[in-house]
Amino acid sequence: MKRYFKIYTTLLxxxxxxxxxxxxxxxxxxxxxxxxxxxxxxxxFILTTRTNNVYGWTREELLLLTAIYNIIIGAFHxxxxxxxxxxxxxxxxxxxxxxxxxxxxxxxxxSFWFFNYTSLFRIIAGVVFAVLLLNSQPPSLLSLALFAVxxxxxxxxxYSIWYMISTLIIKFTNLSNIIDLLYQVNGFARFPQEMFRxxxxxxxxxxxxxTIVVTVPTKLLISKATFADFILFLxxxxxxxxxxxxxxxxxxxxxxxxxx
Amino acid sequence: xxxxxxxxxxxxxxMTERAKSFVWFLVALIPxxxxxxxxxxxxxxxxxxxxxxxxxTISTYYLMLAILYSFIMAHIETSVAREDxxxxxxxxxLVKPFSxxxxxxxxxxxxRMLEGFYGIVILLLFTLFFKNxxxxxxxxxxxxxxxxxxILAYILSFTFKMILGLSAFWLTDARGFHQLFDAxxxxxxxxxxxxxLLPDFLAQITYRLPFAYMVYFPIISLQGTQNLQQLIYIIxxxxxxxxxxxxxxxxxxxxGVGKFTGIGQ
Numbered sequence: 001m002k003r004y005f006k007i008y009t010t011l012l013x014x015x016x017x018x019x020x021x022x023x024x025x026x027x028x029x030x031x032x033x034x035x036x037x038x039x040x041x042x043x044x045f046i047l048t049t050r051t052n053n054v055y056g057w058t059r060e061e062l063l064l065l066t067a068i069y070n071i072i073i074g075a076f077h078x079x080x081x082x083x084x085x086x087x088x089x090x091x092x093x094x095x096x097x098x099x100x101x102x103x104x105x106x107x108x109x110x111s112f113w114f115f116n117y118t119s120l121f122r123i124i125a126g127v128v129f130a131v132l133l134l135n136s137q138p139p140s141l142l143s144l145a146l147f148a149v150x151x152x153x154x155x156x157x158x159y160s161i162w163y164m165i166s167t168l169i170i171k172f173t174n175l176s177n178i179i180d181l182l183y184q185v186n187g188f189a190r191f192p193q194e195m196f197r198x199x200x201x202x203x204x205x206x207x208x209x210x211t212i213v214v215t216v217p218t219k220l221l222i223s224k225a226t227f228a229d230f231i232l233f234l235x236x237x238x239x240x241x242x243x244x245x246x247x248x249x250x251x252x253x254x255x256x257x258x259x260x
Numbered sequence: 261x262x263x264x265x266x267x268x269x270x271x272x273x274x275m276t277e278r279a280k281s282f283v284w285f286l287v288a289l290i291p292x293x294x295x296x297x298x299x300x301x302x303x304x305x306x307x308x309x310x311x312x313x314x315x316x317t318i319s320t321y322y323l324m325l326a327i328l329y330s331f332i333m334a335h336i337e338t339s340v341a342r343e344d345x346x347x348x349x350x351x352x353x354l355v356k357p358f359s360x361x362x363x364x365x366x367x368x369x370x371x372r373m374l375e376g377f378y379g380i381v382i383l384l385l386f387t388l389f390f391k392n393x394x395x396x397x398x399x400x401x402x403x404x405x406x407x408x409x410x411i412l413a414y415i416l417s418f419t420f421k422m423i424l425g426l427s428a429f430w431l432t433d434a435r436g437f438h439q440l441f442d443a444x445x446x447x448x449x450x451x452x453x454x455x456x457l458l459p460d461f462l463a464q465i466t467y468r469l470p471f472a473y474m475v476y477f478p479i480i481s482l483q484g485t486q487n488l489q490q491l492i493y494i495i496x497x498x499x500x501x502x503x504x505x506x507x508x509x510x511x512x513x514x515x516g517v518g519k520f521t522g523i524g525q
Contacts, residue, residue: 028436035436039443043452047295049459050310051302177283184290195297 007104008112015115029118037074037122040066040190041129055194061222062192064133068218069190070126072151076158078119081183083111087166088176094257107248111163130221139221150217150230153237158186158213160240163248170251189214209236262358267366274370281371285378288333289326295452296322311457317483319393321454323386324479327379329451332410332474334418336368340425341434351522361509365418372414397484405491406481412498417474419505426509429516450476470501 019026044066048059057065087110090096099106139147162182169175188196188207193215196207216233219225274281299318303310313321344350353360387394397403424441428434446452447462449471455463466472477494480486486494 024433028433031436032439035439035443039446042447046447046452046458046462047298047302050457051306053305054298055301055305172279174277174280175283177280177287180287181283181290184287187291187294191294191298195294195301198297198300 004104004108007108011112012115016117019117026118029116030121033074033077033118033122034125037070037125040070043190055192057192057194060133061218064130064222065192065214065218066190067126067129067133068151068221069214071123071130072154072158072214072217073186073189074119074122074126075151076155078116078123079155080111080159080162081119082114082116084162084166084179084182086114088169088173088179091169091255092173092176096255097257100252100255106252107163107245111159134221137222139223143220143223147217147220150220150233153234154213154217157209157233157237157240158189160237160244161185161209163244164240167244167248167251170255185210209240212236263362263366266358266363267369270367271370271373274374278374281374282378284371285330285375288330288375289382291451292322292326292329299453313454313457316393316395318454319390320395320483321479323383323394324396324482325451325475327376327383328410328413328478328482329475330379331372331376332413332417332478333445334368334372334414334421336364336418337421337425337434337438340364340422341428341438345425345428345516345520346432346434348522350520354517360513361422364422368418395484396482399484401488402481402484402486402491405488405495406478409481409491409494409498410478412495412502413474413478416470416498416502416505419502419509420470420474423505423509423512426512426516429512429519445471445474448472449474450479454480470505473498473501 041063044059044062048054048062052059054062090099090110096106099109102109165178165182169178172178188210191211193208193211196204196211199207212229212233216225216229219229296319299310299313299322300315303313303315303318308314344353350360353363356363397406424434424438427437431437447458448455448466448469450466455466455472455476458466466476473494477486477498481491481494
């Protein structure tokens with residue numbers, strides 16, 4: 001564990017050096033991060049101009065959901081997204097061989113090689129909005145501590161979903177754009193989970209994991225979460241995390257090392 | 261004839277990447293489906309009518325949006341900016357006896373056609389299961405004019421995206437610039453919601469921009485909400501915008517090529 005921590009610290013340092021070397025790219029990424037963060041708020045503002053209540057969620061609650069979405073997704077993008085973006089390249093060009101030969105867990109190297117510092121701006125924007133929205137009814141310290149735990153669990157769940165789907169690239173090496181699809185799938189987490197209950201049981205069950213990533217931590221802050229929500233959230237996260245690991249190990253048997 | 265050959269060659273390339281193209285179609289379908297679910301809930305909470313939009317008209321709007329967006333909205337800007345200008349691949353096109361614009365046009369069109377085809381399959385499935393939720397014009401003249409509007413919308417979006425791509429001559433890494441326009445297009449082309457549901461001041465602005473003529477007007481034309489006079493006005497506006505874009509493209513191309521070093525990054 002200590003060794004992995006040391007490796008990660010080194011990787012963080014390397015990422016920071018890259019950041020300071022390519023300053024134009026850094027500024028570009030900040031603009032992009034802030035832009036998409038702002039767009040999520042603008043979207044809700046516009047969508048709620050003609051109606052103030054959707055699926056039992058008020059405009060303020062939807063905005064809070066968006067703020068929490070920016071915090072959780074911002075953290076996810078900061079730690080993981082860039083690594084998933086290179087997933088297809090590594091597999092398609094047969095570069096996974098090099099990672100498999102290293103004396104470190106390949107899943108660790110696939111997941112933590114890059115770190116996107118610019119997503120920090122999106123997280124900050126989310127935190128500022130959440131504080132402003134919760135100003136009238138501030139949550140207790142216990143709720144905040146529990147929220148932090150649920151936020152981390154949510155990121156782990158999101159990571160597991162992305163990892164499982166990205167692992168499919170080992171079998172279907174041409175699907176390099178599957179990551180673009182995952183970015184869109186993330187959008188499901190921006191809206192209340194209740195919205196997806198209109199779908200049939202099969203579609204709802206399929207989308208359930210992604211829809212609870214942000215909804216459950218937000219419900220906690222507005223005192224709407226039930227014990228069943230927590231159990232469902234934690235249970236789904238643990239199951240998906242284990243499945244992602246097992247699916248990765250299983251899929252490696254089919255890695256051919258042939259480059260495209 | 262030679263452009264036809266180029267088109268056929270690109271069709272072959274696209275057919276070998278059918279799965280990839282289907283994923284691109286899903287990329288367009290997912291946000292549209294989410295927004296449809298949102299409006300369905302909003303309409304139910306508001307007695308089934310918001311500013312004249314009902315569940316069936318909103319269903320048609322978002323279904324048409326998924327299909328037409330896949331068919332109309334070109335995504336050529338990344339290829340032009342990153343591969344051709346930033347990485348210097350443009351050099352090989354400069355020495356060829358082809359128009360760069362047309363070459364790119366015939367490279368992009370097969371992708372749009374295949375994604376549009378996926379959309380039509382989804383439309384047919386949807387019609388089969390939810391017959392009453394779909395409202396499309398039954399008037400053959402309006403339908404024909406709508407098809408012209410769709411084709412002009414594609415030419416308009418393609419030319420605009422080409423100009424966006426050429427911005428890399430000056431910016432080199434134009435991703436931030438492109439994303440800014442992506443955000444503008446999401447709101448002002450009607451990808452987020454029908455423009456008539458926007459706050460009034462914002463709706464008035466978007467009607468005056470070219471983006472509404474790329475997606476929003478083709479959809480409402482097919483829905484049959486526009487009369488003949490309005491459809492002709494839309495076609496006229498599209499032609500005006502295409503002329504403006506074509507002029508901007510030629511200026512950007514002439515000035516940009518003069519700046520192009522071909523070194524690549």
